[in-house]
Amino acid sequence: MNNLIAWFVRNSVAANLLMMMLIAGGLLALPNIHQEEFPTLDVDAVSVRVPYLGAAPAEVETGVCIRIEEAVEGTEGIDRITSEAAEGYCALTIELVRGVDKTKVANDIKSKVDAIDSFPAETEQPVTAEISFLATVLQIAVSGHADERTLKFIGQRMRDDIAALPGVSQVELQFARPYEISIEVSEQTLRRHGLTLEAIGQAIARSSLDIPGGSLKTRGGEILLRTKGQAYHGREFEDIVVLTRTDGTNVTLGEIATVIDGFEESDLQARYDGEPSVSLKVSRVGKEDIMAIATRVKDYLEQARREVPEGIAINIWQDESQDLVDRLDALSRNARSGLLLVLLVLTLFLRFRLATWVAAGIPVALLGAVAMFPLAGFSISTVSVMAFILVLGILVDDAIVVGERVYAHEQQGKGRAQAAIAGTQEVAIPVFFGVLTTMATFIPVVSIPGPMGGFYKPLGFTVMIALAFSIIESQFILPSHLAHRKAEKEPGDNALMDRWLALQGRISASLESAATRFYQPAVERALEWRYLTIAGGVVVLALTMSLFASGRMQFQFFPGVEGTHLYAAVTMPEGTPIEETARAVERLEDAVEVLRGELDAQLAPGEPSKVAHVFSTIGSFIPKGSIEMGSDRQSNIAEVGVELNLPRNYSGISTQTFANRWREITGSIPDAIELSYTSEAFGVGKAISFELYGRDFEELRSVAAELRIALQGYSGVLDVTDSFRAGKQEVQLTLLPEARNLGLTLDDLGRQVRQAFYGYEAQRIQRGKDDVRVMVRYPADERRSLGDLEGMRIRTADGTEVPFASVARASLARGYTTIRRIDGNRVVTVTANVDRALTTPEHVIGAIEEEVLPAVLATHPGVSYTLAGEAEERSESMASLQSTTLLALLVIYALLAIPLQSYLQPLVIMSVIPFGVVGAILGHLLLGRDLVFFSLLGIVALAGVVVNSSLVLVDFINKQRAAGVATQWAVSHAGTARFRPIILTSITTFVGLTPIMLDTTISTHIFRPMAISLGFGVLVGTVITLFLVPCLYMVLQDFKRDRVDTADTVGAGARDDTAGPLDGAAR
Structure with a gap:
């Protein structure tokens, strides 16, 4: 590696070409990378659907569902079989073992289902298909004063036109009943x-x-008969x-007979702003580009609005492309602000040209990572952009270390080329292994299983790829640029530069003063009382963790992503006439008008109403995101959606607050058995969900009722319901x-x-x-x-x-109403939402499992339960995080032990990792945020950065001891000598994340916790490291002295087994 460093320094053309290749590779790849709001989730599942029109759920269960379950049971690659028997159909979702050939298993399942010859005669052909993730791009409402046939005709024509647009492959007409000719006698x-x-x-x-009749062969040619x-x-x-x-x-x-050429006898209605409506759902599949699709469709809609009959309105109800633009704009704005703050910090601490070349490594590493996106199958999404923000300040750490060492060698009188080679080679090994330790901390992020793994993996891999390119830039490109940079202007050449240099001098003097006048005496006192200092650190850690026990800090797994739409879904008793359900919808719509009045009363004159549009459905719920509209039509279900007219990058009152106010205005709806409100645009399932298993439906119903009553007794628990419905x-x-x-x-x-x-x-x-x-x-x-x-x-x-x-x-x-089965057992699901301002799902579930379920299940031995929804995802993700974090720590230990050639020193360095948690938790407390799963990922990533600060101190101590300096002096002066690089790398990491930590818009809400954990964790963890690492190092020496009964002497040059061979500074 040393020879390669020297070669690039002497061959500036090669270094420049390498830099231009990385930049060009990223710029060329960028237009070819598809964009999406969130990464496509992995769905390893196969669906089987068998229509059995007119049959009751019990008949469907025995006649269809059970026979399919028995036929496919034992098929290699199947993990779990979930079936639902409802009126008129059986639907199975067959989840597969991760990593199997999805197409092969789907074909095996299809063969076995098609071979069943004992279905009732009235069933239709089974449909077996792989489940793919269809992400909504646009939801279009076609509404107006027109009859059902006219609206459907216009919707069908628009569907065909949109499907014919280039790049558009998925268009579905919704809320239009199928045609039917009914002959009534x-x-x-x-x-x-x-x-x-x-x-x-x-x-x-x-x-x-x-009837085809063959053909008639004549002298003039062949004529078909028909x-x-x-x-x-x-x-x-x-x-x-x-x-x-x-x-x-x-x-x-x-x-x-009376012949009626009309529509199927099913209960399905939709209204948009009070007018009858049908809707069109435009989706994307795989790597289709959301922005390209949205642009083409919107251009078509402008034309279609001019061609439809008078009184017909065409509106976009849901625009995922605009949501994507808003979120990417917000994140990009934070990224630009973070980059500017990092550049400002660099120019305050480093010479201008040195700071420029150090900062140049950021776009080079980021564009190098972008160039890899097509090969890795990644997209430009909010998650990948967040990864870039996370890594902004970390990317310059290597360059800062290299730049400082090169500058130090220049101060010793060496030529620029010689200084560049010597300085870079001096820190090559610690920089290389330091970056690897940071990359290792993202192993847990890329190892999360299940569908949500597809959400987190791009974040972890993007950071790791960018860090890998930062090594290339700092070791091969930066030294060449430093060796061939122009000389800095001397004082007096430029008045502005003189003032800037004076400011730099004052900052450097202040840092030096802080290190010598305040830090040095403090660390010496801490070393004198090292055991008490370490005990104090443990106490601080314990007190910080006690915030959870006291309730001042809460943990939530996935709080959901707030959107600009509110939804209220109502379920009436089975068999309720559609007229009765319509009255419930009218009550919700009336409440929306009251809410509109309250919100609009706060507006300035001329401002548009906060409530933009209202979309109501009866017979089916409103499709959201990738969730498809159910094919069954039930007169007892309905939903009202409200589109809020919020400014881009809205940062005001939480949209869930609007939903809660809507709930208060509506009150209870007579006879409704379920009424739920939400403002989430993206989530991982119900906040609370218990799946009860058993064979006796009555016993399941009894347990579900007791569990439902218990949940209703907890403050903050809302919308408690169960899936058991009297049909x-x-x-x-x-x-x-x-x-x-x-x-x-x-x-x-x-x-x-x-x-x-x-x-x-x-x-x-x-x-x-x-x-x-x-x-x-x-x-x-x-x-x-x-x-x-x-x-x-x-x-x-x-x-x-x-x-x-x-x-x-x-x-x-x-x-x-429905009979749901999982792996052959009947299942009833009890679900609830929570007001996260009052409680958390984790608290309620823990209390139920400890206080309620043991007694209930003791009296119903035939019933068992598992957690589902958000709790299931939390359980899987937390288990994965725990096991892979242990693996990451082992990898970090190995990466430290190899260059240090010591078994004990890596433990000293890694012992400060838990103290980074102190900063992360205090940061959340300061900014008023609960810990979420993203916070934990930030804490895990924090370990690598904190370890590198500790490595700086230990490396200096080893170097001084190897040079003959007494251990006590080397330890007490390590922090002072390396104060500048430690503080600078920590500050760049913190300021790079500051904009997003302080951003209050709903567009960045989901990502703030990770930034808070990493930013505050680095800041506080660095301060703790400066005191604890020296104390821990001396405690290790005390332990050795007790073992060998010897003492270090001033000037002794022998190296014990705690001294490593690293010659030079680390990050």
């Missing part, structure tokens, strides 16, 4: 003509079809003959003995009742891009009561009609 009409619904359906299928009779619209179906009388006359469908009332049919005498079976009964009330699917036709079902059923007014069921006629095998009541009995019962 009354029971009286059926009896009058001796028909059945099935017979009518079969007649339609025979008459409405196109029988064309497919009906596509309601009026065409009316002409189909369903019956020919004995007199030869025909009965057409239009004569006996719709069911009419359960049983055959009477008389039915068997007539040859009727339960299958005959069930089939005829299904045809009458759900419908007989006569055809499924393709009309343009729409898949349209043709259903034959009773009219709507004959499907409204039990009396209609009892009044229907059942047909026997010989065509005889008998009253329903004479062959069957109908009894009322209540089933379940």
